[in-house]
Amino acid sequence: MYETISTTLTDDILIIAINRPDKMNALNQTVMNELALAVDEVYKKKEIKSAIITGTGEKAFIAGADISEFLELSPEQGAALAKKGHTIFQRIEECPKPIIAAVNGFALGGGCELAMACHFRIASTNAKFGQPEVNLGLIPGYGGTQRLTQLVGKGRALELMMTADMVSAADAHAMGLVNHVVEKEALLDKAKEILQKIHAKAPLAIAGVIKCANAALDGDVDGFALEINEFSSCFATQDLQEGAAAFIQKRKANFTGE
Template sequence: MYQTLLTNKENGILTITVNRPDKLNALNKTVMEEISMAVDEVCKDETIKAAIITGAGPKSFVAGADISEFIGLTVEEGKALAKKGQDVFFKIENAPKPIIACVNGFALGGGCELAMACHFRLASDNAKFGQPEVNLGLLPGYGGTQRLTQLIGKGRAIELMITGNMIDAATALQFGLVNYVVPQEELHGKALSILQVVLTKAPIAVAKCIAAANAVFSEKQDGFDVEVNAFGECFATADKVEGTTAFLEKRKPVFKGE
């Protein structure tokens, strides 16, 4: 189905692997289009409850964009490229189902931006993060300037972007860029263990948690209003009835996403 991605669905979790190990899984036009298609699949397929995004091989998650595609672009073409990349990553960020990044090696440039678009990140102990675009006379264009600042704070984000320096997994954990650091062979298992817990929760409530958290950073929405409305809408769901009834009956709830 895909030229540059491998997909595997198991127990409701779709693992999406960027598969260009000879290019350290660099993002090119095809990869971006296929990631967009894969995220559409996650959102639309009712049998998929959550997703993991990772990279093929032990060295790299995604080591950046394919720079050869940048040569000769005009100002307007550069803007269009950035807008297209942002649109794909907004799709990940706003997906109603959890999408976790498993960062197994280099997450640089567009790769770091891809990881940051996911709802949260796990890193292997050999992971490296960075936005080295200044070395090319550029800046992050797929949302990196915004998400890095949101995740680690303005001072640290600006330092990373204007030096082009990389940080290791331990520093990324200290900065709050990743939730966990584990040995590489445990990375996928750790993500699955978290998602298996999530999949026992009410899917509508999970989706609304994601939407409300995203609203914190939206200039078009008042996050508190989003929360109030989402909270109220949950009262019309069968899952809310099941959840509250199960609590009072001292049993585990069985949610159906209704």
């Protein structure tokens, strides 16, 4: 079905792997188009409860964008390219089902931006992160200036973006860019372990948490008012009735997402 990515559904988790190892999994327009389709699958298919985005091969998660596509672009075409990237990555960020980045190597430029658009990140010990666009006379264009600043703070973000320095997985963990660092062979297992834990919770509540957390970083949305609305909406769900009953009866809840 896909030319530049592969997808595997296992234990209700869709694993989306960028599959251009000979190009360090660089993001070209075919990858972006196919990634958008795979994310649509996560939204639409009931059998998919969550997703992991990772890279194929030993070296890279995604080592950036395919720069050869940039050489002939006009400013107007550059704007269209950035808007397309923003739209796809925002779809990931706003997905009501959890999407984790399993970063298995270099996550540079657009690769770092894609990882940051995911709900959180797990990195292998050999992973490296960076926004080196200034080396090319560019700035991050797929939301990186905003998400990196939100995740690590303005001072660290500006230093990383202006020096184009890469940071190790350990340093990324220390600054809050990634949640966990594990050995490479344990990376997907760790991501699956966390997602299985989330799968046992109420799906509508998980979606509400994602929506409200995103609102905390959106100056155009009253996150407190949204939280009240999402909280109150839970009282119309069967999942709340089941969760409360299970708590009182001291048994495991069986949530249905209704």
